[in-house]
Amino acid sequence: MFSKGFFIVSQFYPSYDGRNKKSYRMLFTHGYWLLHRDHNHVGEIFVFEQRDAAKRLYDFKVTTGERYGSKTSLRFHRAMTQKGAAAAVADGHGELLEYFSPTYQEAEEFARIAAERREQAYRDDVATYRALIEKAHERFPKMDRSAIPQPNEDNPHTEAIYLGHYAISLFRCGAISADEIDRAQKSSKNGFSDYRYAEDRYELVMVPN
Known part of the structure; x- marks a missing residue:
């Protein structure tokens, strides 16, 4: 069957264990996949068709490896769909193109940079x-x-x-x-919760005149 080549950027946190496929679940949000295990965020996977775009994100994600033991990689994999490529990398498959895991000192520095950001x-x-x-x-x-x-x-x-x-x-x-x-x-840099119509959440205290 027809398959397509994808470039995949992944960042797994120290608590991630890809050896057990049943230990995590993939959630698609904002164009990428979040990996959760027992309601904990343990990783992120981004899929691209162009290597240049994937490389730019990989270089940035390296600087966000603020936890000692985190693992960031750029891989190539052929799959029927982007989700299939993401799932394959979550299971440890794909040709490894680049890989980074910070030292303790690097993780501390990245954490400082991330806090400032x-x-x-x-x-x-x-x-x-x-x-x-x-x-x-x-x-x-x-x-x-x-x-x-x-x-x-x-x-x-x-x-x-x-x-x-x-x-x-x-x-x-x-x-x-x-x-x-x-x-x-x-335009929010940190995301938002949209409570515009949650009548039990906000009490109207001002009226234009």
């Missing part, structure tokens, strides 16, 4: 939500501003969450459009 991403999300919120209040200048979350320089993660919740409240009372909240959420 995450903090900057949260700061970017804070800026996005604050701009969206300010625009809404400029549109409705009589709306109470006292509930806007205060800046939290020491914890941009928490600040971004509170601002996201506040932006949802503005959306629910009509001060922010669906298109605006969509653009803000899709």
